[in-house]
Amino acid sequence: MNENPIMILLYVGVAVYVGKMYYGDYLAARAETAHEGAMPGAVAAPLGAFIIGTLGALLLLGVETGGEVALGVADEQSDMVWFFVFAIIAAGVVEEVIFRGFLVVESKGRALLIGSCVFFSLIFAVIHAHLWSLEDGFEWTFTAKAWFTTGILFANSLWFYAVRFGPWNPGRSLFPCMLAHAASNLGVFFVKWAQGHVIF
Numbered sequence: 001m002n003e004n005p006i007m008i009l010l011y012v013g014v015a016v017y018v019g020k021m022y023y024g025d026y027l028a029a030r031a032e033t034a035h036e037g038a039m040p041g042a043v044a045a046p047l048g049a050f051i052i053g054t055l056g057a058l059l060l061l062g063v064e065t066g067g068e069v070a071l072g073v074a075d076e077q078s079d080m081v082w083f084f085v086f087a088i089i090a091a092g093v094v095e096e097v098i099f100r101g102f103l104v105v106e107s108k109g110r111a112l113l114i115g116s117c118v119f120f121s122l123i124f125a126v127i128h129a130h131l132w133s134l135e136d137g138f139e140w141t142f143t144a145k146a147w148f149t150t151g152i153l154f155a156n157s158l159w160f161y162a163v164r165f166g167p168w169n170p171g172r173s174l175f176p177c178m179l180a181h182a183a184s185n186l187g188v189f190f191v192k193w194a195q196g197h198v199i200f
Contacts, residue, residue: 018093022039041175041177045171045173073143091181091182091185095124096178117157121161124157130150
């Protein structure tokens with residue numbers, strides 16, 4: 001994502017707007033006045049779904065951090081300006097709405113549900129631009145770090161889908177997914193900070 005402060009501010013604005021719409025639909029669902037056009041997953045979830053989702057996301061972050069050390073690619077970590085933290089928290093809302101909310105086939109049976117989760121997780125991982133770059137025109141970047149990070153993104157996406165469709169989330173609420181995603185991204189920020197890759 002672009003680290004231009006204006007672009008980050010716009011992105012955060014979009015996340016706040018989407019979050020406001022979700023909260024409105026959540027209140028309508030709670031009051032049993034939900035309408036047909038309500039956002040997907042804008043319903044209540046049990047506390048356990050939030051805990052399970054967040055712990056799983058942080059466990060995957062631990063696997064990623066340890067894996068980078070084991071592979072000897074931790075020094076290849078990219079730098080991040082400090083205010084980018086707002087964009088990565090906002091991504092916990094925007095990306096969950098797009099992927100775990102809309103980009104899933106949930107009413108055509110279990111096989112299509114799982115298949116769509118896998119397919120859209122591949123897309124989610126690839127669009128994060130670790131295997132390719134546009135800095136000097138399009139080019140592939142098939143490094144060990146790029147493959148590993150893309151694999152972790154794929155696993156994260158599968159986990160966020162599991163958080164929404166797992167038995168611990170009977171209403172298929174998107175809110176635990178948003179929290180888990182935001183916690184994962186915030187964890188990445190703190191790992192980068194600890195490793196000296198956050199620019200203040």
